[in-house]
Amino acid sequence: MKNRSRLFAALFSLVAVAVCFGVYSKDRAEAASRPQEPQKSTPAYSRPAENMSAQSASQDAFYGPSFDSLAWGLFLEAMMPSTNGSLTVENWTEQCELNPNAIGCPSAASVAAAEKAGGDGNVRILHGSPAAGKMAGSDCSAMRRTPVAGYPAPSNLTQNAMFCEEVQVSPPEAEFLKRNGLTTLVGQQTYGNARGVAINFPGTGMNEIRRDLDSVEVKLDWAPATSFSNPTFACPDPTNHLYTETINGTCYALVGIHITSKSMIRWFWATFEPNSDITNPNRCDPKLYGDCLDTWGTTSSQPYGKGQTPQQSPQLQQAMDAAHLNPALKNYFLTGVQTEFVAEGKPTLLGNSFVEFNQGVAPGKSSCITCHQYAAFDGKRPAAGAPEDNFGRPPRGWPSIGYACNQNQNGNCTPVVANSTTQDFSWILGLMPYDGARAAPGAGQSQSMPKNDKNELLLAMHSLKP
Numbered sequence: 001m002k003n004r005s006r007l008f009a010a011l012f013s014l015v016a017v018a019v020c021f022g023v024y025s026k027d028r029a030e031a032a033s034r035p036q037e038p039q040k041s042t043p044a045y046s047r048p049a050e051n052m053s054a055q056s057a058s059q060d061a062f063y064g065p066s067f068d069s070l071a072w073g074l075f076l077e078a079m080m081p082s083t084n085g086s087l088t089v090e091n092w093t094e095q096c097e098l099n100p101n102a103i104g105c106p107s108a109a110s111v112a113a114a115e116k117a118g119g120d121g122n123v124r125i126l127h128g129s130p131a132a133g134k135m136a137g138s139d140c141s142a143m144r145r146t147p148v149a150g151y152p153a154p155s156n157l158t159q160n161a162m163f164c165e166e167v168q169v170s171p172p173e174a175e176f177l178k179r180n181g182l183t184t185l186v187g188q189q190t191y192g193n194a195r196g197v198a199i200n201f202p203g204t205g206m207n208e209i210r211r212d213l214d215s216v217e218v219k220l221d222w223a224p225a226t227s228f229s230n231p232t233f234a235c236p237d238p239t240n241h242l243y244t245e246t247i248n249g250t251c252y253a254l255v256g257i258h259i260t261s262k263s264m265i266r267w268f269w270a271t272f273e274p275n276s277d278i279t280n281p282n283r284c285d286p287k288l289y290g291d292c293l294d295t296w297g298t299t300s301s302q303p304y305g306k307g308q309t310p311q312q313s314p315q316l317q318q319a320m321d322a323a324h325l326n327p328a329l330k331n332y333f334l335t336g337v338q339t340e341f342v343a344e345g346k347p348t349l350l351g352n353s354f355v356e357f358n359q360g361v362a363p364g365k366s367s368c369i370t371c372h373q374y375a376a377f378d379g380k381r382p383a384a385g386a387p388e389d390n391f392g393r394p395p396r397g398w399p400s401i402g403y404a405c406n407q408n409q410n411g412n413c414t415p416v417v418a419n420s421t422t423q424d425f426s427w428i429l430g431l432m433p434y435d436g437a438r439a440a441p442g443a444g445q446s447q448s449m450p451k452n453d454k455n456e457l458l459l460a461m462h463s464l465k466p
Contacts, residue, residue: 067337068296071270072316074259075334078168078218080323089218093174094125095167095428099183103387103431104130106139117249124247126164126222130431131359131392140164141358143227149362151288154281161227163255163358166220167428172202173215173262177428185377185388186435192377192421201424203262214262217428221256221355222247228278236328241276243328255279256354257332260368260425267425269338269368271352275309275331282306282353284335289351289366294334309333338369342409347402359392365400373404373412375427376420381434388430390416 078089096105104127106114115123128134128141135142143161145153169177181187182199192199201215222245225232235244235251242253257272273280284292285306293303300310312330320330338350351366374395377388395416398406405413415422423429 092168114248163223170216219258222252240328290349367401372425375423376415378417391430
């Protein structure tokens with residue numbers, strides 16, 4: 001991890017943003033670790049008004065020239081090829097490796113079938129979106145073929161259109177979760193009770209060097225070629241418009257990338273999509289989840305909408321080349337970033353036209369930071385096969401954008417249930433089983449383990465009885 005971090009810092013020095021990976025000052029770390037709720041927001045950016053993604057001089061030395069550049073830094077670090085040829089992020093720990101009994105994880109039979117279908121002894125853990133549920137006869141989720149709050153679904157979907165997810169966590173986060181027994185809800189409650197009923201992931205205020213030690217979560221959404229018609233795509237994609245992989249014997253395209261990082265006390269949120277009319281025809285639609293804005297990675301200083309594709313900036317092109325990125329990944333664009341609940345008195349929005357639409361999020365109602373603010377365990381045993389009680393959405397009567405509070409919009413007033421264990425914006429924790437499940441072995445083992453050994457581990461873990 002440290003070598004990869006140094007490589008990436010050197011890479012970005014080519015485009016004068018190596019300051020992104022500097023050392024935290026003690027004053028800033030101490031300030032970041034103080035209680036944050038309730039509080040008023042200092043706007044980080046505003047859409048569709050003037051560009052606010054550029055930062056002040058003091059922020060520049062800490063985050064780089066803009067939040068957009070930080071987003072691309074995280075993207076390139078995750079998506080650059082590793083020594084074994086796979087994407088770097090694919091060598092991290094998938095959430096089902098933390099505990100295969102987590103909600104939505106494939107069964108032992110599914111893992112064995114995937115290994116057989118792959119034909120090469122390797123298997124990837126693909127599963128559905130917990131917010132969308134599983135498709136009948138599959139571990140993955142059905143794509144929406146009906147409108148969401150009046151907004152129509154894409155017209156090129158097949159009858160059995162589906163998508164799958166992977167959620168990868170960085171080595172520091174995986175080690176933290178396993179070492180502290182946070183792979184069950186009871187374990188989280190025990191840990192939180194000794195720490196003011198709060199879980200705080202490694203990150204801002206918790207370490208000194210962000211690039212080596214911050215928690216990072218990357219959600220990858222994959223759609224098989226059979227989900228689309230007239231036209232679809234192939235593996236590999238000869239046009240290089242879509243990054244594709246044959247996974248467990250099936251051809252998939254990477255259709256959405258969510259990246260969250262504890263480089264800020266309330267995390268840093270960014271989402272990316274391919275510029276593809278096949279898989280992401282509604283990218284940047286202001287009538288859906290907002291237009292796109294990227295003043296570092298494109299030559300546009302203004303937001304842009306559906307059907308508009310600005311040129312990528314020279315500094316991004318240089319960074320992509322230096323990272324030896326797969327050519328198809330050069331057709332992926334930053335939709336936007338989010339760092340605050342409210343900016344200029346208005347709720348901030350961030351949503352992915354593929355990810356959020358297929359979870360049924362209504363147009364104009366997508367805010368990553370607000371949704372994840374609700375992550376907390378109320379201490380009650382969930383129903384069999386269900387995540388924690390408030391998983392994935394705001395409770396009835398609570399807002400989905402702006403501050404997470406049902407009384408006013410002057411600050412957050414969570415947790416919803418008093419004395420709940422707050423889970424530091426991570427819904428991964430809410431998917432963990434209540435108790436009794438055996439988690440993966442200790443820190444570092446799954447990160448460096450060959451994939452065929454991982455397969456045996458997963459099958460063995462499933463055979464263990466609570």
